[in-house]
Amino acid sequence: MDTVPRYGYGVPRVADHEARRRQVAEAVEQLIADDGYDGVTVARTAARAGISVGLVQHYFATKDDMLLHTFTLLRERVERRTMHDADRAGQAGERIEHILVPALREMLPLDERRRRERRVLQAFAGRAVENPRLAEALRASDSHLEGVLARAIGNGKLCGEVVDDVNEADEAALLLAHVDGLAQLLYFDPARSAAESALADHVHRLFPGPCNHPRP
Amino acid sequence: MDTVPRYGYGVPRVADHEARRRQVAEAVEQLIADDGYDGVTVARTAARAGISVGLVQHYFATKDDMLLHTFTLLRERVERRTMHDADRAGQAGERIEHILVPALREMLPLDERRRRERRVLQAFAGRAVENPRLAEALRASDSHLEGVLARAIGNGKLCGEVVDDVNEADEAALLLAHVDGLAQLLYFDPARSAAESALADHVHRLFPGPCNHPRP
DNA sequence: TCCGTTGTCATATCGCCATACGGTTATTCG
DNA sequence: CGAATAACCGTATGGCGATATGACAACGGA
Numbered sequence: 001m002d003t004v005p006r007y008g009y010g011v012p013r014v015a016d017h018e019a020r021r022r023q024v025a026e027a028v029e030q031l032i033a034d035d036g037y038d039g040v041t042v043a044r045t046a047a048r049a050g051i052s053v054g055l056v057q058h059y060f061a062t063k064d065d066m067l068l069h070t071f072t073l074l075r076e077r078v079e080r081r082t083m084h085d086a087d088r089a090g091q092a093g094e095r096i097e098h099i100l101v102p103a104l105r106e107m108l109p110l111d112e113r114r115r116r117e118r119r120v121l122q123a124f125a126g127r128a129v130e131n132p133r134l135a136e137a138l139r140a141s142d143s144h145l146e147g148v149l150a151r152a153i154g155n156g157k158l159c160g161e162v163v164d165d166v167n168e169a170d171e172a173a174l175l176l177a178h179v180d181g182l183a184q185l186l187y188f189d190p191a192r193s194a195a196e197s198a199l200a201d202h203v204h205r206l207f208p209g210p211c212n213h214p215r216p
Numbered sequence: 217m218d219t220v221p222r223y224g225y226g227v228p229r230v231a232d233h234e235a236r237r238r239q240v241a242e243a244v245e246q247l248i249a250d251d252g253y254d255g256v257t258v259a260r261t262a263a264r265a266g267i268s269v270g271l272v273q274h275y276f277a278t279k280d281d282m283l284l285h286t287f288t289l290l291r292e293r294v295e296r297r298t299m300h301d302a303d304r305a306g307q308a309g310e311r312i313e314h315i316l317v318p319a320l321r322e323m324l325p326l327d328e329r330r331r332r333e334r335r336v337l338q339a340f341a342g343r344a345v346e347n348p349r350l351a352e353a354l355r356a357s358d359s360h361l362e363g364v365l366a367r368a369i370g371n372g373k374l375c376g377e378v379v380d381d382v383n384e385a386d387e388a389a390l391l392l393a394h395v396d397g398l399a400q401l402l403y404f405d406p407a408r409s410a411a412e413s414a415l416a417d418h419v420h421r422l423f424p425g426p427c428n429h430p431r432p
Numbered sequence: 433t434c435c436g437t438t439g440t441c442a443t444a445t446c447g448c449c450a451t452a453c454g455g456t457t458a459t460t461c462g
Numbered sequence: 463c464g465a466a467t468a469a470c471c472g473t474a475t476g477g478c479g480a481t482a483t484g485a486c487a488a489c490g491g492a
Binding site for chain 4: 433434435436437438439440441442443444445446447448449450451452453454455456457458459460461462
Binding site for chain 2: 038119123125126127138139142167173174177178179180181184188194195198
C-alpha cells in the first residue's frame with residue numbers, strides 16, 4: 001500500500017508526490033462535503049487546493065483517478081480511526097464487546113465532522129452503482145472491515161463470549177450492514193438516539209457469554 | 217412495462233398527461249438502471265421513450281423535475297407493493313410478524329428486477345445529499361413507511377405480540393434502517409442469504425409474544 | 433556550466449447537454 | 463368552416479468542463 005517506488009533517482013526538482021496527492025484529495029473531499037459530488041470540477045478542485053489545473057493533471061491522469069484516490073484515502077482514514085481499537089480485541093483480557101461497541105460507534109455520524117464524512121461517503125456510494133472502479137474499491141474496503149470484525153468474532157468464540165455455532169463471516173457482514181443502515185438513519189434524522197443503543201444491542205446479542213479465557 | 221399509451225392519433229387535443237409523464241419516468245428509470253444517473257440526458261430519455269426532446273420539455277419544465285417525478289413514482293410503486301399486506305397487519309387475526317416479514321422481504325434485492333430497482337434507488341439516494349428536493353422526497357417517503365410500520369407495531373402492542381414499553385416510532389425507524397442496510401449488503405453480495413434470516417430475526421424479536429386478541 | 437528531467441502554470445480545444453425557440457399538425461368549439 | 467389551442471417536432475444556442483498543449487522554472491548531474 002505504501003510501497004510506492006518513491007521515485008527518488010537522481011531526479012531534479014523533487015516534490016513530495018504523496019503529499020501533493022493528499023492535498024488534492026483533501027480539496028476534493030471538502031468540495032463534495034460542501035457542494036456535492038457534482039460540485040467537483042477539476043478547475044474548482046485546483047482553486048480549492050491553491051494550485052493550477054495543470055498541476056492537478058500532473059498528479060492525476062484523469063478526474064476519475066482523482067475521485068477514486070480521494071475515496072481510498074477517506075476510507076483508509078475512517079478504517080484506521082474505527083478499527084484501531086477493534087483490531088486488538090480479545091488481547092487485553094477485556095470483553096471484546098466493550099471494545100467493539102465504541103469502535104463501531106465511531107462510524108456513526110454523531111458530530112458535525114462525521115456528518116460531513118458521511119455525506120461524502122454517501123455521495124461516493126451513490127456513484128458506485130455506475131462506476132465499476134468505485135464499486136470495486138468500496139467492496140474491497142468493506143471486505144477489509146468485515147475481515148477485521150470476523151477476526152474479532154472468532155476471538156470471541158475462543159474466549160467464550162460468542163457461541164460456537166455462529167458463522168463469523170456472515171455475522172461480520174450483517175453487523176457492518178446494520179451499522180451502515182443506522183448511520184444512514186442518523187444522517188437524515190440526527191435526533192434518533194435509539195440508533196446508538198440498537199448498535200450496542202446488536203453487539204451484545206453477538207457476544208452474550210462471559211470472557212472465560214482472559215489473556216495474561 | 218409495455219403499457220405505453222401508444223399515442224393513438226385522433227386524441228391530440230387532450231393527451232393523457234399522467235400517462236405521458238409515466239412513460240417518460242419509465243424511460244428515465246430504465247436509463248438509470250442501465251447506464252447510471254449520469255447516463256440520463258434529456259435527449260437520451262426522449263429517444264428511449266420514443267418521443268422528441270421538445271415533448272419531454274412539454275411535460276417537465278426542467279430535467280430536475282423529471283428526475284424527481286421518476287423517483288416519486290418509483291418509491292410509490294415500491295411502497296404499494298411492499299405495504300399492501302403490511303397495512304392490514306393485525307386485522308386478520310394472523311400474527312403480525314408473519315405479515316410483516318414477507319412484506320419487508322419484498323424490499324430486498326432478491327431477484328433481477330429488484331436488483332435493478334435497488335440500483336436506481338441507490339443512485340437517487342446518492343444524489344439526495346446534494347439535491348434538497350430529492351432529500352425532501354426521500355425523507356417524506358421514508359416517513360410514510362415508518363408510519364405504516366409504527367402502526368403495525370402499535371397493533372402488536374394491542375394484541376400482545378409486542379411488549380408494552382417499546383417506542384413504536386423508534387422501532388419503526390430502526391427496523392427500516394436495518395432493512396435498508398441489509399438491502400445494501402445483498403446488492404453488493406447477493407449470496408449472503410443470512411441477510412434474510414437477519415430480517416426475520418429482527419422482526420421476531422420485536423414481536424415475541426403470542427397474539428392474544430385475534431379479531432373476529 | 434549546460435543539459436535533461438520534472439514541477440508548474442495559463443490557455444486552447446472540443447464535445448456535450450440543458451434549455452430556448454419557431455414551426456407544424458390536428459382537434460375542438462363557436 | 464375557421465380560428466384558437468394544445469400536442470408535438472427539430473434545431474439553435476450558449477455555457478461549462480475535461481483534457482490537450484505548449485511554455486517556463488528550478489534543480490540535479492556531468
